Amino acid sequence: MTAAPVGTAIRAAVREFLRGERGRGSFSASVDSWVLGHSPSFSRALGERGWLGMTWPKRHGGRESSAYERFVVIEELLAAGAPVAAHWIADRQTGPLLLRYGTEEQRQRFLPSIARGELFISAGMSEPDSGSDLASVRTRADPVDGGWKVTGRKVWSSHAHRSHYMLALVRTSPRQEDRHVGLSQVFIDLQAPGVDVRPIEVMAGEAHFAEVTLDSVHVPASMVVGEVGNGWRQVTSELAYERSGPERYLSTFVLFAELVRLESLDDRAVTEIGSVAARLWGLRALSVRVQELIEQGRAPDVEAALVKDLGSRLEGEIVEVARRATVDRTQGVNPHLRRLLEVAQLSAPSFTLRGGTVEILRGIIARRLGK
Amino acid sequence: MEDQDSLRSAFSAVITKQIDDARQEATESGWSQGLWRCFEEEGFTVVAVPETAGGSGGTLVDLATMLKVAGYHAAPAPLAEPNVAAWALAGAGCDVIPGPLAVVPDAANHPVKLSEVAGEWRAAGSLSAVPWAGCSDSIVVLAGDAVTPKEHPASGPLLGVVARAECELTPGVNLAGEPCEDVRLPPDGVEMMTVPNGSQAHPAAVQALSVLTSALLMTGSLRRVLDLSVLYARQREQFGRPIDRFQAVQQHLAHLAGGVEQAEAIVDTAVVEFGAELRGEMSVLAAKTCAAEVAQVAISVGHQIHGAIGMTAEHELHHHTRRLMAWRDVYGSEIRSGRELGRLITQMGPDALWELLTGPSSLLVSDGQV
Ligand SMILES: Cc1cc2nc3c(=O)[nH]c(=O)nc-3n(C[C@H](O)[C@H](O)[C@H](O)COP(=O)(O)OP(=O)(O)OC[C@H]3O[C@@H](n4cnc5c(N)ncnc54)[C@H](O)[C@@H]3O)c2cc1C
Numbered sequence A: 001m002t003a004a005p006v007g008t009a010i011r012a013a014v015r016e017f018l019r020g021e022r023g024r025g026s027f028s029a030s031v032d033s034w035v036l037g038h039s040p041s042f043s044r045a046l047g048e049r050g051w052l053g054m055t056w057p058k059r060h061g062g063r064e065s066s067a068y069e070r071f072v073v074i075e076e077l078l079a080a081g082a083p084v085a086a087h088w089i090a091d092r093q094t095g096p097l098l099l100r101y102g103t104e105e106q107r108q109r110f111l112p113s114i115a116r117g118e119l120f121i122s123a124g125m126s127e128p129d130s131g132s133d134l135a136s137v138r139t140r141a142d143p144v145d146g147g148w149k150v151t152g153r154k155v156w157s158s159h160a161h162r163s164h165y166m167l168a169l170v171r172t173s174p175r176q177e178d179r180h181v182g183l184s185q186v187f188i189d190l191q192a193p194g195v196d197v198r199p200i201e202v203m204a205g206e207a208h209f210a211e212v213t214l215d216s217v218h219v220p221a222s223m224v225v226g227e228v229g230n231g232w233r234q235v236t237s238e239l240a241y242e243r244s245g246p247e248r249y250l251s252t253f254v255l256f257a258e259l260v261r262l263e264s265l266d267d268r269a270v271t272e273i274g275s276v277a278a279r280l281w282g283l284r285a286l287s288v289r290v291q292e293l294i295e296q297g298r299a300p301d302v303e304a305a306l307v308k309d310l311g312s313r314l315e316g317e318i319v320e321v322a323r324r325a326t327v328d329r330t331q332g333v334n335p336h337l338r339r340l341l342e343v344a345q346l347s348a349p350s351f352t353l354r355g356g357t358v359e360i361l362r363g364i365i366a367r368r369l370g371k
Numbered sequence B: 001m002e003d004q005d006s007l008r009s010a011f012s013a014v015i016t017k018q019i020d021d022a023r024q025e026a027t028e029s030g031w032s033q034g035l036w037r038c039f040e041e042e043g044f045t046v047v048a049v050p051e052t053a054g055g056s057g058g059t060l061v062d063l064a065t066m067l068k069v070a071g072y073h074a075a076p077a078p079l080a081e082p083n084v085a086a087w088a089l090a091g092a093g094c095d096v097i098p099g100p101l102a103v104v105p106d107a108a109n110h111p112v113k114l115s116e117v118a119g120e121w122r123a124a125g126s127l128s129a130v131p132w133a134g135c136s137d138s139i140v141v142l143a144g145d146a147v148t149p150k151e152h153p154a155s156g157p158l159l160g161v162v163a164r165a166e167c168e169l170t171p172g173v174n175l176a177g178e179p180c181e182d183v184r185l186p187p188d189g190v191e192m193m194t195v196p197n198g199s200q201a202h203p204a205a206v207q208a209l210s211v212l213t214s215a216l217l218m219t220g221s222l223r224r225v226l227d228l229s230v231l232y233a234r235q236r237e238q239f240g241r242p243i244d245r246f247q248a249v250q251q252h253l254a255h256l257a258g259g260v261e262q263a264e265a266i267v268d269t270a271v272v273e274f275g276a277e278l279r280g281e282m283s284v285l286a287a288k289t290c291a292a293e294v295a296q297v298a299i300s301v302g303h304q305i306h307g308a309i310g311m312t313a314e315h316e317l318h319h320h321t322r323r324l325m326a327w328r329d330v331y332g333s334e335i336r337s338g339r340e341l342g343r344l345i346t347q348m349g350p351d352a353l354w355e356l357l358t359g360p361s362s363l364l365v366s367d368g369q370v
Helices: A004-023 A040-048 A067-079 A085-101 A104-115 A231-243 A253-261 A267-295 A301-326 A335-350 A358-368 B002-029 B033-041 B060-072 B080-091 B203-235 B247-275 B280-311 B317-329 B334-348 B350-358 B361-368
Strands: A121-124 A140-144 A147-158 A165-171 A183-189 A195-200 A209-220 B101-104 B112-117 B120-131 B138-143 B158-163 B168-170 B180-184 B190-194
Touching: A004 A040, A004 A067, A040 A085, A067 A253, A067 A267, A085 A104, A085 A121, A085 A231, A121 A147, A140 A165, A147 A165, A147 A183, A165 A209, A165 A231, A183 A209, A183 A231, A231 A301, A253 A267, A253 A301, A253 A335, A267 A301, A301 A335, A301 A358, A335 B280, A335 B317, A358 B247, B002 B033, B002 B060, B060 B080, B060 B203, B060 B247, B080 B101, B080 B138, B080 B158, B080 B203, B101 B120, B112 B138, B120 B138, B120 B158, B138 B190, B138 B203, B203 B247, B203 B280, B203 B317, B247 B280, B280 B317, B280 B334, B334 B350
Parallel strands: A121 A165, B101 B138
Antiparallel strands: A140 A147, A147 A209, A165 A183, A195 A209, B112 B120, B120 B180, B120 B190, B138 B158, B158 B190, B168 B180
């Protein structure tokens, strides 16, 4: 692979940076750190090093790095359990979406601040009655002078209560025979009048997502992304970015690494560790292959869905393996590992839900096979 | 049977009436003192203890029924431990002690030292992760010959009672947020009395009963997760139809339903065998192993069916799934119970294995069903 030498240098730089940050105590490793680790200062530190918006054009605040280099940076951050949640959505999906569909004005307005780690964006797709069936969204945008008036309710929007904007999927014309027609994507300024953001506490005790109620919120025409009515196609490509990354199998890697460090593991645990490691290795290789396809300008939807399906189940299995290896031990299991395991157990049920449930993903995969 | 039905509905009504207040109270302090007081006033904390010893004069089958109900409602107050502690005390010939009781069935699983001074045994050291220790008044500790010195073992099992106020506790909670603390015993130790051999206050028996209570609580909770999931799948619509019309969802529900029925069957068998002193220990190990394995299915299927809403603190589901996470770990996980059962079975050989599966309990279950 020609990209490898490039990757090596940047990998070393990220590791060096992480050593420094850990040394300064700027973060402690967490499982699911791309959801649970919200740290604006850490995001800014990454921005300063040019590790956000890496693949974007320089004139938009990017570095024009390869997809593979970005992959290396994010897999190092995830494997270290670094707090990357604040910028995650903006860097992963909103930025690329703007490059593809946004106006030049929108790119100028959003991309450089995202790349500096200063502007955070949440994803507003799901609604109380629209989860897997995303095309059924009911949040409505009616044309008014100079823009749109948006009314509706979005839920599960990760970190909406800590973000500046939400990119919402809304209905801009009444539902027709084909439900995919008449949808659009608009930026909602989360400080705007009529916007109410209510954090939702999850069973682990945190509130990492929120409900966003929109009551006749005025959205200027300039805040519509892409074409009015083209929302379905756009959101589908946004979901491809959302599903293809290494966060879909690395959410519990810090726990796995801590487990491997443990002394006097029994035979059963060692066997299970070997099995997980083998599959993790295979999955990473597959994930790199997906990056290469993206780099070549292809859209590896099926492969991305496969990585997410396999990955989200494997990261859950890691939790079970770690539990089985430690549950009956009264000694030799440090509190850090116990804490990681606890948080992982409480987060694990969401792995196979968020970003599209495994049932939906498998449907996508099966329908495309052999085509 | 009928008795158990009326006990089940009566106890269920007691909990249902208070559950909202109890959950509210538990959100703040980890448990509901109100619910506990009600349990104690009604004699629900000393179910399987003879009236002559200050108990309610019920049976282990009664206790089993009540634990399933408590599990079904995820009742946020101690029920299993006080009952086990009282059962052990009664077995040792002691009167029931008031107040929430915690229990350590076998000191061998904890960093505890036993020593004899002038004919009197004392236990010193620490107890790790004792369920409900923080809200108990006293802790009942049992020890067998595994912890007394080999050179001169105690003449029988040992039992001691220590006031919580005399111990030093390290705050802690289990995965359900319920009190579960490390306990440092008083520096001069806890007086341990010798229990007559053959009494039920034997660490092995108290350990087995504790394991069984965790399986019973899980069984109730598993049933609730199944009920919640079936109901939700019927009500939740996506793509213009209830999600229970999708085969992927049906497969999940069927998978869980099979597990729940199977776990109930073996747990009921274990209750009968344990009560009748048949092969109590082995059936309890089987019960724990099955229930805890199905717990994993319930956690994953329950949440998968419910989608994002099931992850929220407001939804009822996590009261069950988090308790399943805690109960499958307590008094030894399914890994330990499975290994112990496997060891016993491989020692016994194939003929005895078949005897075990087809033995007398298979007749008892139908009329002793709980
Ligand atoms: C931690 C977390 C973070 C999230 N962050 C965001 C966010 O930032 N922005 C956002 O918009 N959303 C977010 N979500 C929401 C997420 O996208 C949805 O949970 C997901 O799309 C599923 O929708 P639902 O929860 O409504 O479940 P439902 O769609 O109601 O599904 C319930 C069950 O039915 C199954 N099912 C539904 N339809 C079918 C079918 N046709 N065939 C087979 N099975 C089916 C599902 O697979 C699932 O098992 C987040 C969710 C979680 C858990």
